[in-house]
Amino acid sequence: MNRYLRYALIVIALVTVLLFGLIIYFAIILDPNSYKPLLAELVKEKNQRELRLDGDITLSLFPRLGIELGPITLSERNSNVEFASAERILVSLALLPLLRKQLELDEILIKGLKANLIRLKDGSINIADLIAKSEETRQFKLNVGRVATEKARVTFSDEESGRHFAFTDVNVEADRLGARPGLSASAVRSKVKIGFTVGHSEATEVDLGTTLAFDLTLDVDKQYYAVQGVSLESKGQLPGISQFMLNCTGDFVASVPSESVTAEFMASDVAINLTGIRGLSNLDIKLYMPRLSLANEKLGGDKISVAAEMSGHEGKLNVNARVSLSALEASVSGLRSGALLVELEAVKNDWTIHTMLESPFSSNPTTWQLNLPEVKGVMHARGPGLANPGIDGALRGSVAIDVESRNAQADFTGQFADTNIKAKLMASAAVEPSLIFDVNIDQLDLDRFLPPAQPPGENLEKKGNAYAFEQWLDLSALDNLSLEGSIRIGLLKTANSRSSGLSLAIRSN
Known part of the structure; x- marks a missing residue:
């Protein structure tokens, strides 16, 4: 062995022994x-x-x-x-x-x-x-x-x-975790796992067992922060919801490159799935967001989609809803989407209603206003209480909502079978729920929307269908709604009779 190397090893050994000796x-x-x-x-x-x-x-x-x-x-x-x-x-x-x-x-x-x-x-x-x-x-x-x-x-x-x-x-x-290329020497990287149970001191029905895991990166020198590989699972119950389960995955990155550049934020592959039982109905809600970025006070994204399903036992109302926002753009002046798409399908017994609405969407965070300037929609309704093949309709119009004042206004035209409708609606919830409307109908053939006449022996079944239709509508939620408006019908056809120039004024107590 080299003499100098041997001496060096001896010195290191002596220093080590001395150090441990001092510690002891x-x-x-x-x-x-x-x-x-x-x-x-x-x-x-x-x-x-x-x-x-x-x-x-x-x-x-x-x-x-x-x-x-x-x-x-x-x-x-x-x-x-x-x-x-x-x-x-x-x-x-x-x-x-x-x-x-x-x-x-x-x-x-x-x-x-x-x-x-x-x-x-x-x-x-x-x-x-x-x-x-x-x-x-x-x-x-x-x-x-x-x-x-x-x-x-x-x-x-x-x-x-x-x-x-x-x-x-x-x-x-x-x-x-170990160092990663591109990060400063002072960067901290950790693999984190957290488990806990959440309860509420005054609401005993709040009981959630939760586990969370992710990789955390903190680089203060480069002002880079990342939470990646997020895996969240929560099970338990919430007020009104039993067998609650929440799953969430995704990646989140934020950075501030310099003092002259504002923060940058990126969320990718974010998926949220929520299930539970509310009353006699099963709930299933899914959200997916492939990419959402914020840079220089501007937000952009590919698409945000939400799918919700509420299903019950036989004879109960089953609802499927899908909402998506595409081509997202946002800045301090507001949020815009090239296409807001809403689809809704409701099924109960032998009744089926399917609607679809789409429109560009914009909002202003300063004034809290939401606008749907070019609404296009279609509707299909099928059921034993309607004449074959049911009701098909389409509408066009616009909707404006003022969140701060809790007011909404809609202006649209629609067509159902041979009926053309023009309507203006104003709704408010500022003091008490109210609805003001003005509806013009060119002609209305009620016989077209009613089922064919039933033989005398089938009156009981017809009465049952009418009752089912009334139960399906369930207008009890309108009991506290203040209504005021007018309906004008150019030509009304019903029971082989005709009436023209009808005008109805409606006002609730």
């Missing part, structure tokens, strides 16, 4: 518990919180240098009220990085954590002082290999709304 020596002669008053005073001075260490602080040398403490309690800021507590906290430390002024923690394990998060009435959170960025220069670079919590409990209270939620059995695992 200080571990023997030093009592870490003597520093508890100093730690409490430091927390009091920097954060105005009371730190209480009820248990002993113990040091371990093998297999890694570590420290264990607990039970530990931390108060609210400028208060004796408890903010958080933990049964045990274990920290293991890597030695060699200390020589490079790097504080490398192999693992941080927190057992039995209890924390109370509060959103105050002024909008701030009671942990703002703990997460605020320190202005002091750090002499050591901190790296953490693994962070884990076991059986934690976190409560969240909103003083403004009065809502309280509890997250129980919270288990978190965050393991550091």
